[in-house]
Amino acid sequence: MPVVVPVKFAFAARELWFDPQYLDILEGDHAVCSTERGTEIGLVVADPFEVEPEELAAPLKPVLRIATDADLDRADELADAGEDAMFDFRRLVEKNDLDMKPVGVEYLFGGEKAVFYFAAEDRVDFRQLVKDLSAHFHVRVDMRQIGVRDETRLQGGYATCGQELCCTRFGGQFEPVSIRMAKEQDLPLNSAKISGVCGRLMCCLRYEFEAYKDFKSRAPKKKTLIDTPLGKARIVEYNTPREQLVLRLESGKVFRVNLSDMSCTDENKERCEQQKCSCRPDCVTRDVLERLDSPDLQLALMELDRKNGVDVGDGLSTADRIVASGPTPRRKRMREEEAAKFEGSGSSRGGRSRKAAAQAEDDQPANAPRRRRRRSDAEAPAPQAEAASEQAPSRRRRHRSGASATAKPAESTARENAAAAPSSNDAAPGRSRRRRHTSSAQANEPQAPKSQPRARSHKPETPSVADQLAAGEVKVQRRRPGDGGGAQTRPHDGQSRAESGANDGEPKKRRRRSRRKPKQGGGESGAPSAE
Numbered sequence: 001m002p003v004v005v006p007v008k009f010a011f012a013a014r015e016l017w018f019d020p021q022y023l024d025i026l027e028g029d030h031a032v033c034s035t036e037r038g039t040e041i042g043l044v045v046a047d048p049f050e051v052e053p054e055e056l057a058a059p060l061k062p063v064l065r066i067a068t069d070a071d072l073d074r075a076d077e078l079a080d081a082g083e084d085a086m087f088d089f090r091r092l093v094e095k096n097d098l099d100m101k102p103v104g105v106e107y108l109f110g111g112e113k114a115v116f117y118f119a120a121e122d123r124v125d126f127r128q129l130v131k132d133l134s135a136h137f138h139v140r141v142d143m144r145q146i147g148v149r150d151e152t153r154l155q156g157g158y159a160t161c162g163q164e165l166c167c168t169r170f171g172g173q174f175e176p177v178s179i180r181m182a183k184e185q186d187l188p189l190n191s192a193k194i195s196g197v198c199g200r201l202m203c204c205l206r207y208e209f210e211a212y213k214d215f216k217s218r219a220p221k222k223k224t225l226i227d228t229p230l231g232k233a234r235i236v237e238y239n240t241p242r243e244q245l246v247l248r249l250e251s252g253k254v255f256r257v258n259l260s261d262m263s264c265t266d267e268n269k270e271r272c273e274q275q276k277c278s279c280r281p282d283c284v285t286r287d288v289l290e291r292l293d294s295p296d297l298q299l300a301l302m303e304l305d306r307k308n309g310v311d312v313g314d315g316l317s318t319a320d321r322i323v324a325s326g327p328t329p330r331r332k333r334m335r336e337e338e339a340a341k342f343e344g345s346g347s348s349r350g351g352r353s354r355k356a357a358a359q360a361e362d363d364q365p366a367n368a369p370r371r372r373r374r375r376s377d378a379e380a381p382a383p384q385a386e387a388a389s390e391q392a393p394s395r396r397r398r399h400r401s402g403a404s405a406t407a408k409p410a411e412s413t414a415r416e417n418a419a420a421a422p423s424s425n426d427a428a429p430g431r432s433r434r435r436r437h438t439s440s441a442q443a444n445e446p447q448a449p450k451s452q453p454r455a456r457s458h459k460p461e462t463p464s465v466a467d468q469l470a471a472g473e474v475k476v477q478r479r480r481p482g483d484g485g486g487a488q489t490r491p492h493d494g495q496s497r498a499e500s501g502a503n504d505g506e507p508k509k510r511r512r513r514s515r516r517k518p519k520q521g522g523g524e525s526g527a528p529s530a531e
Contacts, residue, residue, distance in 0.1 A: 001050040004060065007031055007042040010079075011106045011117065011154065014172045019060040020048045030067035030075075032109065037142075039110030041067055041075050071109075078107040082114075085137065089116060092132045100124050103151050113140035119151045149174050152198040159196060166203045177201040181209045184216070186238070208240075215240045219259050220280045227265065229286045230300050247284070253296050261288045 004017040005025055018033050025031060029044045067075075082105040089102045103117040114137060118124075126143055133141045146154075153167040167174070182194050182205055196202040219238065220226070226233045230249055237246035243259045262281035264272075272279040289297050463471075 002053060002056065002060065003048050003050055005031075005044060005048040005063065006046050007033055007063075008045050008171070009040055009042040011104065011115070012042075013150065013153070013174075015045050016042075017051075017056075017060060019062045021062050023063060023066060025063065025066055030072060032064045032067055032071060034061050034064055036061075037115075038108045038112035039064070041071060041109045075109060078109065082107055085114070088136055089133070092129060092136070093118075096126075096129050096132070098124055098126060098129060100126070100145075101151075103146060104154055107139075111139075113142050115142045115144055117144050117146055117154070119146055119148060147174075148198045149200060152196070157197055159202070161204075165197065167198075174203070175206055177203060177205050181205045184209060185212045185240075212240050215243055215259075217278070218280065219243075219245060220282060224282070226262070227283045229284075229289060230297070230304065233284070251300070253294075253300065255289075255292055255294050255297060257284055257288060257292070261291075 003020060005020045006015040007018055008015040016033075016035070018031070025044060025048065027044055027047050030041060031044055032039060032041050085105040086102060089105060093100060093102055099122070100118040100120040103119055106115045106117070108115070116133065118126075124145070130141050130143060149167060152165060153171070156168045157165055159165055163169070177200070179189070179201070182189060182201070185205070185208065187194055187205075194201060194205065215238070220235060222235050222238070224235050226235065226247060228247075228249070230251070230253075233247040233249050235245055236248050236254070238244075239246065239256070244256045245259060245262075246254060246256055248254045259281070261284070263283050263285060264279050264281050265283050268282050269279055286301070289301060
C-alpha cells in the first residue's frame with residue numbers, strides 16, 4: 001500500500017498528498033515539494049500514513065526535501081514580495097478600468113511564475129492587464145479568478161460565534177449550502193443571522209444537517225398528542241443535540257423526556273404495520289415520569305393515586321416532616337419571669353395568674369385548637385359604669401364672655417366652693433364633673449359588681465386653669481370694646497365690676513353686645529340682644 005504525507009499550501013483550498021520518499025518527515029515540518037505549477041513550500045499537517053490504491057486519483061508527486069532554515073528565510077522574503085506587489089496590482093487594475101477585486105499575489109518558491117488572485121462576479125477580459133503586469137514585474141504572470149468564499153478563506157477572520165472562520169480552519173472543498181438546511185434545523189430565516197462574513201449561507205449549516213434530519217425522522221412531529229398517565233400532552237419543542245422532546249400537559253405543566261424513553265402503543269404498531277411505515281413513539285409510561293426530577297409531576301402523580309383510592313400518605317419523608325414540639329427551656333423561663341412580674345404588680349385579671357396560663361398553654365397539645373377565654377359575669381362591665389363613662393363630658397371651656405365675667409358675688413363664691421371641693425366621682429382634680437343624668441330604668445336596675453379597674457399612670461396633680469382663676473392666682477387682662485384700646489385690670493379680690501367703677505368715680509357705660517351664636521328661632525347672628 002502506498003504511503004502518503006499531507007501538505008497544506010498557503011493559497012491552496014485543501015491539503016495535497018505527496019510521496020515522502022523515505023524521508024524522516026513528521027507533522028509540523030515544512031517540506032519543499034514538486035507540484036504541477038512548479039516547486040512550492042508547504043506545511044506537513046499529519047504524519048505519513050498508508051492509503052488504498054483506489055483512493056489515489058493521480059500519481060503522487062515527490063517531496064524534494066525537508067525545508068531548512070535557508071528555505072524558510074526565502075519563503076518569508078517571497079511572502080513580503082507578494083504583499084508589496086498588491087499596491088501595483090490594484091493600480092494597474094484601476095488603470096485598465098476592470099471590474100475585479102485584487103485578492104493576493106503568490107510567488108512560487110522555485111521562481112517559475114507569480115500567481116495573481118482576483119475576485120469578480122462575471123468573466124473579465126484581462127489580456128491587457130497581463131501584459132502590463134509582466135512588463136512591470138518581469139516575471140511570468142498567471143491570473144486566477146476565485147469566488148467570495150475563497151476570498152474570505154484567504155483573508156481569514158472570526159465568525160459571529162467567536163471562532164475562527166470554518167473555511168480557514170478546516171479548509172477543504174466548499175459544498176453547497178441551501179436554505180432547506182436552515183429550515184430543517186428550525187433556524188430563523190433571517191439572512192443577517194444565517195449568513196457568514198462572505199455574505200453567503202454559513203458553512204456550519206451543513207455540519208449538523210444530517211443529525212437533525214435523522215432525529216426528526218425518528219421523533220414524533222410537533223403538536224402531536226402523546227398519551228401519559230396524567231392525560232394528553234402536546235409536543236411543543238425539540239432538543240436535537242440531546243435528543244429530547246418538550247411536552248406540555250393540559251394542566252400547563254411542562255417537562256422534558258428523552259426520545260429513547262418513549263414507547264409505542266399496540267394500536268400504533270398495528271397501524272404502522274398496515275401502512276408499512278416506521279413506527280414513531282406516542283406514549284410515555286409512568287415509570288418514565290417517576291424518574292424525572294420534577295416536583296410538580298410527583299405531586300400530580302400522587303394526586304392521581306389519591307383519586308384512584310390508593311393510600312399515598314402525606315408524601316413527606318421523615319426528614320421533611322415538621323414536628324410540633326413545645327417551647328424551648330429559654331422560652332419557658334421567660335414566660336415564668338413575665339408571669340411572676342405581673343403577679344407581683346397585681347395586674348393579673350380574673351383571678352388567674354399569667355404563670356398558670358403559660359403552664360396550661362405548655363401542657364396543651366400542639367395540634368389542639370386554641371379557644372378564646374370568655375368573660376365571666378364578675379368580669380363583665382356593669383351597665384351603669386358603661387353609661388356613666390359614655391356620658392362623661394369633655395373639659396368645659398373656661399373662657400367666658402365679658403357679660404359672664406361680671407357675674408354676681410354669690411355665683412363667684414359658689415364657683416370657688418365648687419373648685420375647692422371637687423366631687424368624688426372626678427378622676428383627678430381639674431377635670432369637670434361627670435354627668436349623673438341616667439334614666440330611671442337604669443337607676444332601678446341592680447348594679448353588677450364592678451371589675452377591678454385597670455391600673456393607669458396618673459398625671460401629676462396640677463391645679464386646673466379654673467381653680468387658679470377662682471383662687472385669684474391668675475390675672476386676666478382683657479381689652480373691652482369702647483375703652484380706647486387701654487387695658488383694664490379685672491377685679492380679682494371678690495369685688496364686682498360695679499364696685500370697681502364706683503371707686504373710679506365714674507359709672508361704667510353698659511353697651512349692647514352681639515350674640516356669638518345664632519338664635520334657635522332662626523335669628524341672625526349679627527342682631528343685638530338685650531341684657
